[in-house]
Amino acid sequence: DQQVKQNSPSLSVQEGRISILNCDYTNSMFDYFLWYKKYPAEGPTFLISISSIKDKNEDGRFTVFLNKSAKHLSLHIVPSQPGDSAVYFCAAPRKGGGSQGNLIFGKGTKLSVKP
Amino acid sequence: KAGVTQTPRYLIKTRGQQVTLSCSPISGHRSVSWYQQTPGQGLQFLFEYFSETQRNKGNFPGRFSGRQFSNSRSEMNVSTLELGDSALYLCASTPGGSSGNEQYFGPGTRLTVT
Numbered sequence: 001d002q003q004v005k006q007n008s009p010s011l012s013v014q015e016g017r018i019s020i021l022n023c024d025y026t027n028s029m030f031d032y033f034l035w036y037k038k039y040p041a042e043g044p045t046f047l048i049s050i051s052s053i054k055d056k057n058e059d060g061r062f063t064v065f066l067n068k069s070a071k072h073l074s075l076h077i078v079p080s081q082p083g084d085s086a087v088y089f090c091a092a093p094r095k096g097g098g099s100q101g102n103l104i105f106g107k108g109t110k111l112s113v114k115p
Numbered sequence: 116k117a118g119v120t121q122t123p124r125y126l127i128k129t130r131g132q133q134v135t136l137s138c139s140p141i142s143g144h145r146s147v148s149w150y151q152q153t154p155g156q157g158l159q160f161l162f163e164y165f166s167e168t169q170r171n172k173g174n175f176p177g178r179f180s181g182r183q184f185s186n187s188r189s190e191m192n193v194s195t196l197e198l199g200d201s202a203l204y205l206c207a208s209t210p211g212g213s214s215g216n217e218q219y220f221g222p223g224t225r226l227t228v229t
Contacts, residue, residue: 034217043119043205043220044158089158102148102171103218105158 002027004092008104016115019077021109023090028071030092034103035064035075038087047088048075080113087111117142119221121206127227133194134170136224140187140208146170148218149181152203161204164189191221201228 003026013019031052036044050064050073057064062063063076064066077084090106120139128134140147148159148171160173164183181191187208193200203225207218 036220041222043207043222046217046219049217091158094160102160102163102173103150103158104160105150107157 001072002030002092002094002104004090004106006088006090006109008109009107010110010112012112012114013080015082016079019075019080019084019111019113020075021075021090021111022090023073023075024107025073025092026070027092027095028068029095031095032093033064033066033073034091035062036089036091036105037084038089038108046088050067077111080111082115084111085111119206119208119219120207121204121221121224123224124222125225125227127229128196129229130196130198132196133192134190134196134226135190136204136226138189138191138204138206138208140189140206143159143218144208144210144219145187146209147187148207148209149189149191150205150207151175152200152205152223158205163189189203196228201226 005024034049035047037047038044048059048062050066055066058104066073087108087110089108091103094104118183122137135139146165148163150158152158162170162181165184180192183189203223207220209218
């Protein structure tokens with residue numbers, strides 16, 4: 001079973017506060033995770049990634065945390081800005097089988113940052 | 116460097132027709148993947164082409180097919196369109212080598228089947 005789950009379809013935060021987007025996965029063999037951001041009428045844009053050998057990766061305002069024992073990762077955005085309002089997807093490369101290597105996506109979380 | 120381009124951006128077709136969508140990857144990228152995005156199912160992998168060969172395939176019926184040309188441009192074709200094929204079709208490219216990992220997406224083609 002290879003699934004990536006984002007259980008919160010939406011999240012609303014105030015500008016300047018922290019946004020925390022969560023993602024769970026089912027396959028402990030996943031070894032790489034990615035976050036994408038998507039604006040309406042555009043394709044997803046790569047945001048940040050993390051390898052399973054790390055538990056944290058930081059890039060400016062964006063930090064991804066990985067908890068392998070819980071099969072959980074989270075994306076923190078600090079401080080949140082109105083321009084961060086978008087749909088955020090968590091993804092992992094599929095392992096094995098006929099579709100090896102290509103991305104499995106969660107269903108996305110729509111983040112709204114209010115001024 | 117120019118990004119991934121997809122044409123057309125919008126398309127309206129009737130049930131039973133067929134459609135061809137086109138994708139031009141980032142210059143130098145040899146792998147092209149296609150995804151279908153629908154509100155209910157999210158982003159689902161269709162297939163991947165690398166050096167003109169289909170390298171991976173998702174769980175879609177045979178009505179969905181694709182190909183890649185020697186310049187890495189790719190097309191996907193959907194025959195005998197059904198209402199449920201209405202979706203955003205996204206193309207993504209990577210430099211190649213190992214598949215998966217970071218992919219660069221185009222803006223998508225919005226297909227509406229009536």
